[in-house]
Amino acid sequence: xxxxxxxxxxxxxxxxxxxxxxxxxxxxxxxxxxxxxxxxxxxxxxxxxxxxxxxxxxxxxxxxxxxxxxxxxxxxxxxxxxxxxxxxxxxxxxxxxxxxxxxxxxxxxxxxxxxx
Amino acid sequence: xxxxxxxxxxxxxxxxxxxxxxxxxxxxxxxxxxxxxxxxxxxxxxxxxxxxxxxxxxxxxxxxxxxxxxxxxxxxxxxxxxxxxxxxxxxxxxxxxxxxxxxxxxxxxxxx
Numbered sequence: 001x002x003x004x005x006x007x008x009x010x011x012x013x014x015x016x017x018x019x020x021x022x023x024x025x026x027x028x029x030x031x032x033x034x035x036x037x038x039x040x041x042x043x044x045x046x047x048x049x050x051x052x053x054x055x056x057x058x059x060x061x062x063x064x065x066x067x068x069x070x071x072x073x074x075x076x077x078x079x080x081x082x083x084x085x086x087x088x089x090x091x092x093x094x095x096x097x098x099x100x101x102x103x104x105x106x107x108x109x110x111x112x113x114x115x116x
Numbered sequence: 117x118x119x120x121x122x123x124x125x126x127x128x129x130x131x132x133x134x135x136x137x138x139x140x141x142x143x144x145x146x147x148x149x150x151x152x153x154x155x156x157x158x159x160x161x162x163x164x165x166x167x168x169x170x171x172x173x174x175x176x177x178x179x180x181x182x183x184x185x186x187x188x189x190x191x192x193x194x195x196x197x198x199x200x201x202x203x204x205x206x207x208x209x210x211x212x213x214x215x216x217x218x219x220x221x222x223x224x225x226x227x228x
Contacts, residue, residue: 035216043205045219091159103172104217106159
């Protein structure tokens with residue numbers, strides 16, 4: 001079974017600085033998707049960024065980018081020019097692209113604090 | 117698009133009572149997921165449906181929990197009888213195969 005590990009329960013960053021959140025996963029599959037979700041205090045789960053495993057190019061969405069290392073099974077999230085509104089729980093997630101398996105595996109989350 | 121709709125947003129009930137949580141997925145999505153989130157256990161997948169058919173219910177904690185999806189636009193998660201340890205935030209999410217899941221706002225359940 002696939003597992004997702006976020007080894008940093010908490011992180012903090014100064015406003016306008018850059019922070020990187022770590023995520024590793026375990027799978028024997030070759031085709032899959034990886035995601036980062038953000039959960040602010042409102043508890044709404046918001047998709048931040050998505051990466052297809054077959055793509056070598058790292059995904060980027062404005063200030064958010066990933067460092068996808070398929071061989072190392074690593075999928076870190078970099079937040080540039082951090083803003084106060086970035087403060088939230090961040091979840092890394094894995095989803096198989098094979099067969100009829102549509103469920104998503106989530107990590108335990110990293111709580112990000114942004115200091116003004 | 118209104119997104120995934122869940123009701124109620126908050127539910128407070130007494131132990132032993134029946135609780136029904138409702139979800140309307142995004143139109144056109146053929147997969148629907150029910151999750152439970154607690155501080156202790158994080159985000160847990162309870163059950164998911166493809167094309168209204170339950171595919172994997174291995175995450176359903178016990179027989180007190182049941183879920184149905186009578187049509188493509190509606191699903192329910194029922195707890196009968198409810199217990200204090202069921203207190204959590206319950207999320208419904210929908211998606212299409214191979215793509216991200218879109219989450220509803222969640223239902224905060226408190227069982228006293």
